Amino acid sequence: AQTVTQSQPEMSVQEAETVTLSCTYDTSENNYYLFWYKQPPSRQMILVIRQEAYKQQNATENRFSVNFQKAAKSFSLKISDSQLGDTAMYFCAFLNNNAGNMLTFGGGTRLMVKP
């Protein structure tokens, strides 16, 4: 079974600064996907960024980028130029290609962006 760990329950950052959220996972699989989701107070889970394990290049989506270290089983999210709208819960998630569409989530990190 896979496990996903987010060691930072809460974080805060000043507007316009950069923040990094940590995520580690445990799996014996070689082919999998990793995701970061954002959950604002509206409750809807919004996909921030996705990384395929077979790709060595780190994924980037505008102000969001990841540092994917496959050997270390680490998948951190960097948010640059933080905005007030980035305030939300952030969840790291793992998906094993061979186990269907079943996401395994970490416990989440509550991010507060301060003006």
Next chain:
Amino acid sequence: KAGVTQTPRYLIKTRGQQVTLSCSPISGHRSVSWYQQTPGQGLQFLFEYFSETQRNKGNFPGRFSGRQFSNSRSEMNVSTLELGDSALYLCASSLAPGDYGYTFGSGTRLTVV
């Protein structure tokens, strides 16, 4: 296009009752998954449906069941409700299994009293 629609948004039920939650996926999406979110257990996978067939089920008791209709809409049912069933129930849809472009709904907040 319309997103994933979950109804109702809020629900209050009494212990021992049963409840049915509904999820309408994005048009054209045929795969629907359900998750339970609680402060204590976090986000946990419940089921996955595709073409009216359950493909995967999480580690939940038999009181939790679901189904998918021919138009890809899905329902989940919880019978003999317990206080611990109080949670946010999230539904996600994708084009098909193997397509990982999930879109989540805003969930149904179930409170059991």
